[in-house]
Amino acid sequence: MKIPTTLKHKPVVVSENYEQVDGRFARNTDAKGLSLGLAQWNDRGKIDISAKVWRYTGEKWSRQSEELPLHRVLDLSILICRTMAHFREAYRYEHLYDPQEPVIDRVGLQGDAMTVAICTDNEKINEDIKLFSQALSDDDELIGERLRTLSRILKDMGY
Template sequence: MKIPTTLKHKPVVVSENYEQVDGRYAGSSDAKGLSLGLAQWNDRGKVDISAKVWRYTGEKWSRQSEELPLHRVLDLSILICRTMAHFREAYKYQDLYDPQEPIIDRVGLQGDAMTVAVCTDNDKIKEDIKLFSQALSDDDELIGERLRALSRILKDMGY
């Protein structure tokens, strides 16, 4: 299915077969494509690039399609990686984290640091963290395959 080019987000680089590789939803995903392009929020004289997940309801392009600035996509990747690293060692804690020190990491970015922490404001955190850990474990092969691909690409780019 072709990603629309007449909407506010202007695709430049696309993956129009994303529904075939969308993790556990592959083959039946409503996420039909990914694109990198000119952001829909651009003002005159100011151009931002964004990443977009294009969702299709079967009848029309969905308003639930997401558009993110590229740095946020990378920030989410950092969050995923630090979370996965935490859960590899989480078995050491009775509740899969240290309630006295819920901060997992502080990742230095732009003169400050992005805090990665267990959400202790969640009143069901003890139950939810166990469910999260199990789901992360169940998806280990899917996520690991993507991280290995990303690692290879980053190494090829000199990172």
């Protein structure tokens, strides 16, 4: 399915077969494509690049399609990696985290740091964290394949 080029987000680089590789939703997803392009929120004279997940309901392109600035896509990747690293050692804690120190990490970015922490404001965190941990474990192979691919590409690029 072709990603539309007449909407506000202007695709430049596309993956139009994303529905074939959308993790455990592959071949049964409304996420039909990914694109990198000119952001829909661009103001005159100011150009931003965004990443977009294109969703299709079967009848029309969905308003639930998501568009993110590239730095946020990378920030989410950092969050995923730090989360996975935490859960590899989380078995050491009775509740899969230390309630006295819920901050997992502070990742330095742009002169400050992004805090990565367990959400202790969640009333059911002790139940939800177990479900989260199990789901992360269930998807380990799927996520691991993507992280290994990303690692290889980053190494090839000199990072």
